[in-house]
Amino acid sequence: MAAQGLPPYAPINPVADSRTPLGFEPYRPARAGRWDVALALDYGSAVEYFQAARADYVLDAELLRLRLRVVRDLSPSVFVMADAAAQGSYAGFLDGFLNWYHGLLGITLEARELRPNDAFLYQLALPDGSVHARRASDLYLGDLHLAGGLRVGPHLQAIATVALPTSTGPAGYGRGAVGWGLETTLRAPLARPLVYEGSFGLGYTAEHGDLAAVQRTTFVSASSGLRWRFWGRQSLYANLFFHSPYYHDTTIPALDRRELSLDFGWILATKRGPEWRLGLTEDMEPSGPGIDLVFRLGARGLW
Helix, strand or coil: CCCCCCCCCCCCHHHHHHHCCCCCCCCCCCCCCEEEEEEEEEEEEEEEEEEECCCCEEEEEEEEEEEEEEEEEECEEEEEEEEEEEEEEECCCCEEEHHHHHHHHCCCHHHHHCCCCCCEEEEEEECCCCCCECEEEEECCCHHHHHHHHEEECCCEEEEEEEEECCCCCCCCCCCCCEEEEEEEEEEEEEEEEEEEEEEEEEEEEEHHHHHHEECCCEEEEEEEEEEEEECEEEEEEEEECCCCCCCCCCCHHHHHEEEEEEEEEEEEEECCEEEEEEEEECCCCCCCCEEEEEEEEEEECC
């Protein structure tokens, strides 16, 4: 199988995942009459701690998302896609390792020093006096994404997505309303071993649940990334992802700010089998809605 572009990306933080239908979708070369099946495992450690006179917010959890994606070409220019996920949010086990990892890099996370290791807490108190506590859930089904895509030549595609509110998780984890998204992706080979991909997206999700008064309904996303085949079938990639704010007027930075995340890693494209990848995602702006560290494993072209 020929090497593809960048891996797909979507926010894993529940304050973001429960709102936006947008992410990054790579350009998909035509595979007429064939299925394309992919598995992706994201495992993230989140620690956000904000306290002020009128509002506070704590998210201390480890987050799991296992996504199954199936794509089918209907013609050389049209394809359909379905994306389902099993997710989890719990106390976890990585805090000790991450303390060591950040110490090795000389990074100090004040929020981590304020929280015990491997303990779960997800709670918001808003300026209107309301308090919203979320509970852990070892495993639940996420919202189902259905999409139709159109390739406009070998370098441009558009995807229309609907996110259905099928989540079985506790309050605060699913959208609870239908989300709509339109994403375009530009693919530009810069040199034989180097490929650029950039995207732009517009999305809408209606207000829902106990945070409806502070939820934004319209969203914008953009990304810019490179994949470099440096040796044989091995590649390195990096993709910078931007998303507009998910909430408004909460006075909590992690809710009211934009997201800016860097997704990067290593890809091996086997000769006749699937493409394997190993990656990390880092939050580029402290106190934003991006997760501090996400470990990513994926395989594409399993069938």
